[in-house]
Amino acid sequence: MSCGFKLRGRNFELSKEEVIQILKNKSFEQYGSSYFVEVEGKHFPVKEALYEVLKSEGIGLTKLDFTTQDAVRIFRKLGFEVLTKGRKGKALDDLIGVIKEGEGFNAVEDKARLYE
Amino acid sequence: MRASKYLLDTSFVIALLFEKDHYHPEAKRIYEQLPDDAEFITHRLVIGEATSVACRRCKERKLNCDFVLEKLAEFFGRINITSKDYSYEGIIEEMKQSKCTLSFVDTVLLKEAKRLNATLLTFDESLKKEFEKEIS
Numbered sequence: 001m002s003c004g005f006k007l008r009g010r011n012f013e014l015s016k017e018e019v020i021q022i023l024k025n026k027s028f029e030q031y032g033s034s035y036f037v038e039v040e041g042k043h044f045p046v047k048e049a050l051y052e053v054l055k056s057e058g059i060g061l062t063k064l065d066f067t068t069q070d071a072v073r074i075f076r077k078l079g080f081e082v083l084t085k086g087r088k089g090k091a092l093d094d095l096i097g098v099i100k101e102g103e104g105f106n107a108v109e110d111k112a113r114l115y116e
Numbered sequence: 117m118r119a120s121k122y123l124l125d126t127s128f129v130i131a132l133l134f135e136k137d138h139y140h141p142e143a144k145r146i147y148e149q150l151p152d153d154a155e156f157i158t159h160r161l162v163i164g165e166a167t168s169v170a171c172r173r174c175k176e177r178k179l180n181c182d183f184v185l186e187k188l189a190e191f192f193g194r195i196n197i198t199s200k201d202y203s204y205e206g207i208i209e210e211m212k213q214s215k216c217t218l219s220f221v222d223t224v225l226l227k228e229a230k231r232l233n234a235t236l237l238t239f240d241e242s243l244k245k246e247f248e249k250e251i252s
Binding site for chain 1: 128147156165168172177183187
C-alpha cells in the first residue's frame with residue numbers, strides 16, 4: 001500500500017515494499033547519525049536512506065532539500081521503526097557479560113594471538 | 117575537552133561481553149561509570165577482529181558459536197560503526213615509524229580516536245600508551 005508525501009512542494013508516493021527493495025542490499029557509513037530506520041533487521045541512517053530511496057524513485061532532491069525530521073516522519077508513516085542508537089542509556093545493559101560459558105579468558109592475549 | 121564519545125577496541129568489546137574474561141570486571145566498571153549520554157563507536161575493522169577472537173574461543177573451548185556470534189552482532193548493531201577508509205600506504209608508514217608496536221587495526225583506531233575526538237577504550241597497554249601520547 002502506498003502513502004502520499006510532500007517534500008519541498010513536490011508530491012510523491014512510496015510504499016513500504018518499495019523502500020525494502022531499495023534498501024535491502026545497501027550499506028551506509030553509520031557514524032555521525034542519530035536516527036536510524038530499521039529495515040528487515042538492518043539499521044540505516046534516516047537521511048542517507050531517504051536520499052537513496054528518492055534517488056531510486058527518480059525524485060531529484062538532494063540531502064539539503066529535506067531534514068532528518070522529514071525523513072523520520074516519512075519512514076514512520078510508512079510503518080518502519082525509527083530508533084536512536086550509540087548512546088549508553090540502558091541500550092547495552094543486557095549484553096554486559098551476556099556470554100557466560102567458558103573460563104580463564106584474556107581479551108588482550110586473545111587479540112594478540114590473532115597476529116601470532 | 118574530549119566529548120563523551122568512546123571508541124571501542126577489540127579487547128574492550130570482548131571483555132565486556134564475556135563474563136569469564138579476566139578484564140570483564142574492569143570493563144563492566146568502566147561501562148557503568150560512563151555518562152548516560154556516552155556515545156559508543158567502533159571501526160568496521162574491529163568487528164573483524166572481535167569476531168575472529170570470538171570464533172577462536174568457540175572452536176578452542178567448544179562454546180555455543182551461534183549464541184556467541186548472535187550476541188556480538190547484536191552488540192555491534194546497537195553502537196555506531198565508522199568505516200572511514202584510510203590509505204593503506206599512510207597506515208603502513210605510521211606502523212613503520214612506530215616500529216610495528218601497533219597492528220594495522222590499532223593504528224587505524226588511533227587515527228579514528230583523533231579524528232572523532234573520542235576516548236579510546238582498550239585494555240591493550242601498547243595501544244593505551246600510544247593513545248595517551250596522542251592526547252597529551
